Amino acid sequence: MRSAHRPYRRPRTVLAMDLPVRRALFDDVALARLVAVADTDPSCVVGDFADPAVAGRLAEAEALFTGWGCPPLTAGALERMPRLRTVVHAAGSVKHHITAACWQRGITVASAARANALPVAEYTVAAILFAGKRVLHTARVYREQRRWVSPIDVIGSGGNYGRTVGVVGASRIGRRVVELLRPYDLRILLHDPYLPAEEAQRLGVRPVDLDTLARCSDVVTLHAPELPETRHLFDRARLAALPDGATVVNTARGSLVDTVALTDELVAGRLNAVLDVTDPEVLPAGSPLYDLPNVLLTPHVAGSLGNELGRMTHAALDELERYGSGLPFADPVHPETLARSA
Structure with missing residues (x-):
């Protein structure tokens, strides 16, 4: 040195x-x-x-x-x-x-942003793999029934083989997530308006526009910065475009997602979410996101601790x-x- x-x-x-x-x-x-x-x-x-x-x-x-x-x-x-x-x-x-x-x-x-990116990416990858395995749903069913349940019946069509993960943002964290997901049998889509095509090829991802990413992803993970142009990047229309049962993972900034629209989708049970950040942060005490079985809500713990x-x-x-x-x-x-x- x-x-x-x-x-x-x-x-x-x-x-x-x-x-x-x-x-x-x-x-x-x-x-x-x-x-x-x-x-x-x-x-x-x-x-x-x-x-x-x-x-x-x-x-x-x-x-x-x-x-x-x-x-x-x-x-x-x-x-x-x-x-x-x-x-x-x-x-x-x-x-x-x-x-x-x-x-x-x-x-x-x-x-030390590069060092801080590592635990965020690790948290994200764990969330993606747990989402594919339907861990939140399976744990809830097991907890409620307190008896043997058939894993095949509970997980249903879940699983991580061949799933599509949409990564939004080729930031340090986004790139590290892509690297960590490489050993798994997953299809990775990536949206970043600043990413050159040759860099996407090097990363081994398919670059797509944001609407295509939303329509085609089983899990969407957000790694874009908080800017005026990224506010509510996932608004009501884009959230509605996600497939039924899709999971939104946000370890970036809460403002990237329209909280009201996401809450409506989660209350309806159509989507799942792993949220380490929210808008506002902290959510009001009466927010249903604290209690919904299809939501994992953590208080900004993905980064270095x-x-x-x-x-x-x-x-x-x-x-x-x-x-x-x-x-x-x-x-x-x-x-x-x-x-x-x-």
């Missing part, structure tokens, strides 16, 4: 995130590595750039090591950090704190070490691609 031709320089670094996040991200091993690669005080965690108590540290900072809860890096905040040159984010999206002022200042940005956080931490420390070595980031964030990414 370190350049063999340049001496390593530990950049003066400040941590900016919620304090509980710092505790979750850094175990003893990660803390030891942090102080080895950066000139920093890991006990100083900034949650407010206007706090006078941290003014001196911010004035000297060359790098920010950020996590969930980092305040926005507005022009006013950056005035307090005249020496700041780079921001390394130990999580996925940087849209919550990287502003236009950062790009105007020429600040470089890296994130528990010991998976360590993967993100070390990915971000890799980037900080590259910066200290004078090497380019392995996973840089660019303003021109941030506009159409998560």
